[in-house]
Amino acid sequence: MTEPHSSEAGARRSRLVVLAGPTAVGKGTVAAAVRETHPEVWISVSATTRRPRPGEENGVHYWFVSEAEFDRMVAEDELLEWAVVHKAARYGTPRRPVEAALAAGRPAMLEIDLQGARQVRGTMPEALFVFLKPPSWEELVRRLVGRGTETEEERTRRLVTAREELAAEPEFDVTIVNHEVHAAAEQLVTLMTVGEERPSLRPDQP
Numbered sequence: 619m620t621e622p623h624s625s626e627a628g629a630r631r632s633r634l635v636v637l638a639g640p641t642a643v644g645k646g647t648v649a650a651a652v653r654e655t656h657p658e659v660w661i662s663v664s665a666t667t668r669r670p671r672p673g674e675e676n677g678v679h680y681w682f683v684s685e686a687e688f689d690r691m692v693a694e695d696e697l698l699e700w701a702v703v704h705k706a707a708r709y710g711t712p713r714r715p716v717e718a719a720l721a722a723g724r725p726a727m728l729e730i731d732l733q734g735a736r737q738v739r740g741t742m743p744e745a746l747f748v749f750l751k752p753p754s755w756e757e758l759v760r761r762l763v764g765r766g767t768e769t770e771e772e773r774t775r776r777l778v779t780a781r782e783e784l785a786a787e788p789e790f791d792v793t794i795v796n797h798e799v800h801a802a803a804e805q806l807v808t809l810m811t812v813g814e815e816r817p818s819l820r821p822d823q824p
């Protein structure tokens with residue numbers, strides 16, 4: 619269920635949604651579900667210095683760039699925001715495609731980490747900031763372990779980060795609890811595609 623943090627959130631008109639949340643909450647999976655079922659939604663492709671994982675394609679999942687190329691993008695102010703994520707690699711949002719999508723009137727979405735969301739809050743405060751939350755801490759741990767792509771040391775580091783990231787929820791306009799990926803994706807699209815009127819959002823509990 620979506621939970622508005624203020625009545626103001628329901629009145630915002632921006633077509634740009636910034637989706638953030640703790641590590642392993644399923645932001646990428648929810649974004650992929652939106653991409654699959656709602657081609658009308660434009661989803662930003664980030665640049666990153668990390669290596670592609672098996673099955674990841676350049677220009678689809680990320681723009682995989684060298685450290686030097688990332689330096690150039692930063693120097694030439696080509697990124698709307700960027701951050702070092704998990705102390706491992708740099709990730710950033712190319713600015714121009716976002717501006718073009720918004721100028722074309724398309725609902726647009728960024729799926730980025732918390733540090734990046736805070737930067738966008740500074741430069742594009744009219745965006746709608748959505749926090750994706752796990753149903754429980756235990757579920758988040760289960761998802762992180764279940765993914766099986768990180769080493770033990772890396773998992774521990776990510777769990778420490780996740781605890782800090784969960785505490786950021788009040789900074790966001792709306793929370794979506796990721797009980798089930800397609801339901802979360804639909805809630806997100808509803809927030810994005812409503813034109814003049816946003817739906818009246820009600821919290822799970824009074």
Ligand code: 5GP
Pocket residue numbers: 641645646664665668699700701703709710711729730731732733734735
């Ligand atoms: P992964 O390496 O697992 O694909 O992503 C790691 C983290 O990087 C995720 O939390 C994701 O939200 C974040 N991320 C992906 N793209 C960007 C970006 O453009 N900017 C920022 N700040 N974070 C990003």
